[in-house]
Amino acid sequence: DYTAGDRGFDRTVPVAEWDSGLYFDRQSSLFDIPYNQTLEPRLYYAWADAEEQSDIPDFDTGVTSFSFDQLFTRNRFSGGDRVADANQLTVALTSRFNDLLTGAERARFSIGQVYYYDDLEVSLAGQGAQTRSESPLAGEMSLRPLANLEIRSSGLWDHRTGETEEGRTQLVYHSDDYRYLATIGHTYSRDSLEQTDIGTVFPVTDQVSLIGRWVYDSQLDRTVGSLAGVEYNNCCWSVQLVHQNYLTSDRELDTRLLFQIQLKGLGGSGGPGARISDAIYGFDEREQRRFGRR
Secondary structure (H helix, E strand, O other): OOOOOOOOOOOOOOEEEEEEEOOEEEEEEEOOEEEEEEEEEEEEEEEEOOOOOOOOOOOOOEEOOOOOHHHHOOOOEEOOOOOOOEEEEEEEEEEEEEEOOOOOEEEEEEEEEEEEOOOEOOOEOOEOOEOOOEOOEEEEEEEEEEOOEEEEEEEEEEOOOOEEEEEEEEEEEEOOOOOOEEEEEEEEEOOOEEEEEEEEEEEOOOOEEEEEEEEEEOOOOEEEEEEEEEEEEOOOEEEEEEEEEEEOOOOOEEEEEEEEEEEHHHOOOOOOOHHHHHHOOOHHHHHHHHHOOO
8 A cells, every 4th residue: 555655765773772780689598498589770771863764665564562571672663664763761670589499480570661851753654653751660570489380470550540551460380391281361451452361282192282272352252362273293393283263353253274384403484383382371481391492
């Protein structure tokens, strides 16, 4: 839908970034288990002198969702059709609790915020520009009370309105070798969605596993996604056959069949079962643990 204008265009954007942090730690014990607690403040400054680029067509670029990881990213666009302007400072703090007997990270807490010194002017289809002077508070938490159990939570809180903008909580259970994997999660976005999802990978034999995921939207009171399939996986190659239902832009469920073969020695696009690992947290980790991929 792009109408060609000039036969060519150019873009030059000077960029400066500065990333600095400190690391403090102390040793203590809890329930007779020695642990190491860290305190990690971090400052990240980014500046980019970009101007409006509406003359450049959009082929594969989108506006990234804001999260804790985005606190340390200069460009708010994915793809190369837009380069974001920036004059911002991120202030963040992370604290970890590491088990000194096993080396495992038992808990991690992080919080941060971005301060904008100029309005964000570069946009894409009317998105990406803003005039506010600071971002919502972004935080994330990870708890591992047991070696096989992990609790993850992340969210955005707007101190202006006192409301939670977005939230994601997930409970993950896996066996020691990641052959068994089960997840349950809850996702919230204010005035947009509230969803619950369940996922699992269940081995039938050493090489064959069943894969499944179900997503329910409580606001729409309906299933908005499902995935069911089978995987054969060994040290050299893998194959996945998956049936997926997904919600289209007009809120109708559509169906597709996904089939993938990967020769692991030759690599692959997007890693093992890219669509499956996007849907089921821990799927990539399972591949690495079981077959030593890195």
